[in-house]
Amino acid sequence: MIAAFDVHYFGDGSASAAAVLFHDYKDAVPAAEHTRIVRDVADYLPGHFYRRELPCILALLALFGKAPDEMVIDGYVMLGDRPGLGQHLFESLHCTVPVIGVAKSKFRGSSGAEVLRGRSAKPLYVTSAGMDIRKASEKIQTMYGPHRVPDLLRYVDHLARMKTKQPFYP
Numbered sequence: 042m043i044a045a046f047d048v049h050y051f052g053d054g055s056a057s058a059a060a061v062l063f064h065d066y067k068d069a070v071p072a073a074e075h076t077r078i079v080r081d082v083a084d085y086l087p088g089h090f091y092r093r094e095l096p097c098i099l100a101l102l103a104l105f106g107k108a109p110d111e112m113v114i115d116g117y118v119m120l121g122d123r124p125g126l127g128q129h130l131f132e133s134l135h136c137t138v139p140v141i142g143v144a145k146s147k148f149r150g151s152s153g154a155e156v157l158r159g160r161s162a163k164p165l166y167v168t169s170a171g172m173d174i175r176k177a178s179e180k181i182q183t184m185y186g187p188h189r190v191p192d193l194l195r196y197v198d199h200l201a202r203m204k205t206k207q208p209f210y211p
Contacts, residue, residue: 042072044109045193048097049201056082058097059200061193062109069185071193076200077101090116091126098130111139111172113181115198118142118168121150131170139171143181143194154178161189 042062050056056079061071079100083093094116102108118127118140127142142153144166155164156178169177184191190198 042109043111043113044105045113045197046098046101047115047194047197047201048094049198050082050085050093054082055080056097057201057203058101059197059203060101060105061197061200063193066180066184069192071196074197074200075101075104076203077104088120088123091124091129094126095129095133099133108134108138111141113141113143113194115144115194116142117144117148117151117153117166118170119151119153120148121152125168127168128170136171139169139177141172141177141181142166142168143190144168145190156181158182158184158191159186159188163189165189 042064044060044062046060048056048058058077058079060075062073063071077100079097082097085093114127114130116127117125119125127140131140147166153166153168154174156167157164165181167178167181184193186192
């Protein structure tokens with residue numbers, strides 16, 4: 042099983058963490074979905090985003106019966122030469138579950154692969170831990186959906202934002 046995660050923050054120090062689980066990167070719909078409200082979320086600290094988001098993802102993972110085979114996050118695995126959210130997640134799972142980071146904007150100094158999807162001329166930025174970057178990029182490239190951001194990644198973002206009452210249109 043593959044799990045994609047996203048987190049949305051509220052102004053009251055809480056967050057909504059969401060995950061969609063799917064069997065194959067080409068799946069059009071999730072096999073399962075999970076959400077969890079997390080209280081007392083750390084404040085944002087530039088360069089240390091993982092301190093805010095990692096506890097939310099780990100709290101949500103605690104709801105799973107077992108760890109997924111692979112994980113996809115909204116963000117970077119590595120931030121240039123230092124660990125990002127994805128690397129911290131990979132290490133928190135004892136380096137046993139590959140993590141693919143998918144970012145919508147370029148982080149200065151980051152390495153990884155630019156992946157073009159749909160008709161967009163603007164790439165997604167893919168990084169990985171525990172998996173070859175070419176393989177990770179191919180998986181993101183083949184994900185279902187005609188847009189720059191694959192449908193399941195758009196959907197997990199929607200799940201995390203559910204309380205904002207923004208409709209989701211795949």
